[in-house]
Amino acid sequence: MAVDTPARIAVLGAGPIGIEAALYGRYLGYDVDVYERGPLAANVQQWGHVRMFSPWRWNVSTLGLAALAAQDPAWRPPEPDRLPTGQELVERYLVPLAHSDLVVDSLRLGTEVLAVGREGLLKGDLVADEARSEPSFRLLVGDRQGERYTTADVVLDCTGTFGNHNWLGTGGLPALGELAAASQIEYGLPDIAGADRARYANRRVLVIGGGHSAATNVLALASLAEEEPHTRVLWVVRRAFSAGQGPLALLEHDPLAERERLAREANRLAAGGGKIECLPQTSVRSLIPRGGGGFVVSLEGAHAxxxxxxxxxxxVGWRPDRRIYEELQVHECYATGGPMKLAAALLAAGGDCLAQPAVGAEALLQPEMDYYILGAKSYGRRSPFLLRTGHQQIRDVFSIIFDRPGLDLYATHRSPYE
Ligand SMILES: Cc1cc2nc3c(=O)[nH]c(=O)nc-3n(C[C@H](O)[C@H](O)[C@H](O)COP(=O)(O)OP(=O)(O)OC[C@H]3O[C@@H](n4cnc5c(N)ncnc54)[C@H](O)[C@@H]3O)c2cc1C
Incomplete structure (x- = not known):
């Protein structure tokens, strides 16, 4: 819905999409508050050692590049075709952008958004009634000083999914014992070659999952095993795959060369035996922590x-945190947990991140007017989200908020890469 400036936009999460959204909003003259529970780009920093599949040119916006060039004439854009690590993305682009004149005063770091509602309205009030959009949003936020309420006219929920993992048991349920042992389980991408080396060196490591994150970890463990020869990997994958294939699906002529290399290498390791044992069609039924450390794990399926x-x-993937908008009229997809209209539009596109269609501004609308879910969270449990898709979402959503169809600040700023 159209919202005249000056109005207050709350951006939830200072990840790559939250920071870009804040910049776009400030450029248009809105007052913006960016609430981030951790440091800047906290989630990306957790996988900072991982090299991205997408080159610099896809991970930045022309508006962001222009803001950095205006801020510091000596600043040079990163090499367009190089693949940055997550940490490079943070240090060379996101941190300078967040500290640029337009954005820096909007940052509320160390401030978690606990819940968002409408002033004085319950979830069930004023259904399909435009009057619901009249009261401001009320946000419950928490920081070191405690809890407080703040308000906003528009909310852009860019909180990602990375901090909210799925469960590892059969059928997506917690395995027996998992809830109690969750703090001892790693659900992300530890820095196996660096800071977390000692935790995995010469240990027996169970890796669960058949996607690119699991492949990244298996490759890192395989390298570690070359230097620390007692390291062993048990790789459990839910899907079946035939001999000659492997856990990871390969795309013919994959344009993302690093992704293809990772998948081929992981599949080769899965077939190779030795220190890596890969068990297809298998999942975890229970895990029992042992007194002195480690677990006894019960497997079910083909390799019970x-x-x-x-x-x-x-x-095993991540999911949106829905507690934030539980009191709002957010329409979620029953399969992905993402916003329904967008999920329906993406359904036809298939799984690959490069095949994601431009769905347009309409798909971002919610029954709860002026509340938008952007970035990785907008894809729900689906993984093929790319930053460049998020930039398109920002452009589309501001064409609605600013009420100018076709508004595209990215097109009006020339790319230094052209
Ligand atoms: C290992 C890995 C590799 C990837 N590689 C690529 C790639 O090569 N190319 C590509 O385009 N994409 C890639 N992606 C996908 C995607 O682009 C990233 O996940 C990206 O970080 C998504 O950005 P985001 O801003 O939507 O969410 P996030 O980066 O997850 O940021 C969300 C932010 O919100 C904060 N937050 C969460 N909850 C709250 C709350 N309640 N209150 C306040 N703050 C909160 C978090 O701390 C975080 O800083 C990759 C993802 C992963 C996990």
């Missing part, structure tokens, strides 16, 4: 049985 492992890395 009991195994002892020292560490568990569960790469």
């Amino acid at each position: 049985g009991e195994r002892e492992v020292d560490e568990i890395i569960a790469n």
